[in-house]
Amino acid sequence: MNKIEVIHTPALLPLYELKDKVVVVIDILRATSTMCVAFKTGVKKILPVANPDECRMFKEFDFIIAAERNAVRVEGFDMGNSPFEYENPILADRNIAFTTTNGTKAIKMAKAMEPHSILIGSFLNLSALCSKIKDSQKDLVLLCSGWKDKYNLEDTLFAGAVIEALGSDFEISDDAAISSHSLFVQHQDNLEALVRRSSHANRFSLLHLQTDDVKFCLQTDAYPVVPFMEGEFLVCE
Amino acid sequence: MNKIEVIHTPALLPLYELKDKVVVVIDILRATSTMCVAFKTGVKKILPVANPDECRMFKEFDFIIAAERNAVRVEGFDMGNSPFEYENPILADRNIAFTTTNGTKAIKMAKAMEPHSILIGSFLNLSALCSKIKDSQKDLVLLCSGWKDKYNLEDTLFAGAVIEALGSDFEISDDAAISSHSLFVQHQDNLEALVRRSSHANRFSLLHLQTDDVKFCLQTDAYPVVPFMEGEFLVCE
Numbered sequence: 089m090n091k092i093e094v095i096h097t098p099a100l101l102p103l104y105e106l107k108d109k110v111v112v113v114i115d116i117l118r119a120t121s122t123m124c125v126a127f128k129t130g131v132k133k134i135l136p137v138a139n140p141d142e143c144r145m146f147k148e149f150d151f152i153i154a155a156e157r158n159a160v161r162v163e164g165f166d167m168g169n170s171p172f173e174y175e176n177p178i179l180a181d182r183n184i185a186f187t188t189t190n191g192t193k194a195i196k197m198a199k200a201m202e203p204h205s206i207l208i209g210s211f212l213n214l215s216a217l218c219s220k221i222k223d224s225q226k227d228l229v230l231l232c233s234g235w236k237d238k239y240n241l242e243d244t245l246f247a248g249a250v251i252e253a254l255g256s257d258f259e260i261s262d263d264a265a266i267s268s269h270s271l272f273v274q275h276q277d278n279l280e281a282l283v284r285r286s287s288h289a290n291r292f293s294l295l296h297l298q299t300d301d302v303k304f305c306l307q308t309d310a311y312p313v314v315p316f317m318e319g320e321f322l323v324c325e
Numbered sequence: 326m327n328k329i330e331v332i333h334t335p336a337l338l339p340l341y342e343l344k345d346k347v348v349v350v351i352d353i354l355r356a357t358s359t360m361c362v363a364f365k366t367g368v369k370k371i372l373p374v375a376n377p378d379e380c381r382m383f384k385e386f387d388f389i390i391a392a393e394r395n396a397v398r399v400e401g402f403d404m405g406n407s408p409f410e411y412e413n414p415i416l417a418d419r420n421i422a423f424t425t426t427n428g429t430k431a432i433k434m435a436k437a438m439e440p441h442s443i444l445i446g447s448f449l450n451l452s453a454l455c456s457k458i459k460d461s462q463k464d465l466v467l468l469c470s471g472w473k474d475k476y477n478l479e480d481t482l483f484a485g486a487v488i489e490a491l492g493s494d495f496e497i498s499d500d501a502a503i504s505s506h507s508l509f510v511q512h513q514d515n516l517e518a519l520v521r522r523s524s525h526a527n528r529f530s531l532l533h534l535q536t537d538d539v540k541f542c543l544q545t546d547a548y549p550v551v552p553f554m555e556g557e558f559l560v561c562e
């Protein structure tokens with residue numbers, strides 16, 4: 089039976105082996121949610137980039153450049169990291185170079201460890217993601233992006249949601265997987281209440297965002313596309 | 326109001342500031358449980374030591390030497406890390422040099438970061454520990470020892486038990502604290518069932534231990550002493 093492991097933050101990634109495993113990168117608030125929206129809108133490719141300086145260099149190659157640090161858009165960039173921005177039809181068939189505080193870093197770290205494949209997960213694509221995971225017949229690693237290498241609540245909660253959705257097809261013997269699953273089972277009837285208590289949701293409320301990104305990112309199966317890494321790029325079938 | 330943070334593994338310790346905080350080191354299976362038993366038996370001082378080679382050097386100074394690696398006693402040492410061994414009255418008034426896979430490492434790492442104080446926590450001393458924490462009027466860090474830098478279930482569960490026992494006197498705004506608390510609340514009526522699922526309990530059952538260390542280490546308040554660091558030593562009032 090294939091196994092599930094959960095890694096709570098990229099800081100713990102070096103303790104794991106990813107070879108021949110499927111890795112799902114999770115950054116619920118908001119990078120991996122935003123990526124699902126972007127591909128649903130018709131974006132062609134997303135290039136995850138390490139930092140704003142490197143990201144800016146792709147402007148001349150006809151990329152839209154997007155950068156977020158500490159939950160706000162970096163000055164001088166075309167776009168930030170709110171999923172609402174990525175519903176704009178002007179993005180159809182465009183390529184985006186994207187850097188965020190946590191999510192794109194987690195993707196790049198996972199890529200460097202040469203897993204079988206890297207998928208993008210969020211509540212927005214939960215069921216489609218789980219079908220793809222089941223089809224793979226590989227061991228699974230759920231990699232939470234966390235917040236600056238610290239544990240976060242919403243990514244762990246989503247790891248638990250994936251475990252619940254996969255059901256009995258996978259073996260849950262890893263302690264972090266047992267605990268993530270338990271967190272989801274306890275709070276599944278009111279995800280929003282829990283996520284509103286998270287430190288990142290509190291960061292948003294201090295910023296007085298114009299949009300309710302928390303509520304948006306908890307819409308299960310609203311954007312059923314599964315972005316995956318192909319070479320250096322995220323693409324979608 | 327004083328704050329609570331939970332650190333799931335010593336690998337994440339460098340992300341935190343410990344200055345002027347009380348740190349509780351947690352290694353339920355079994356180092357911090359065993360330490361409570363040892364002090365209740367009348368042990369004078371415990372010296373946490375990094376590794377078996379360094380530990381052995383204290384033999385000539387009239388220390389009892391104790392070493393555990395991968396859940397078993399290291400050959401050539403007087404004692405291992407099962408709490409049952411430490412009920413032997415022959416240990417009264419003796420000093421022990423002690424090294425374990427996870428717990429003593431976590432203590433030494435925390436010590437190097439100069440917190441206000443370091444306390445030893447386990448289910449065996451839960452209420453006594455919480456009184457001491459409340460008396461301190463300091464911010465609190467619950468440091469789980471984990472397993473070889475990975476997350477573990479039983480230490481997180483105990484962090485949640487401390488948060489529950491402290492009640493409304495502390496602010497729980499840290500994501501890892503919210504999640505640990507949630508884990509305890511969900512499983513408090515049957516801690517043993519959860520801990521039996523943990524990877525460390527599985528390690529024990531593969532070793533066919535003669536004693537039921539899991540059950541022993543879940544006895545709430547059975548050994549109400551609170552070991553703390555004084556210089557390089559653990560002592561008890």
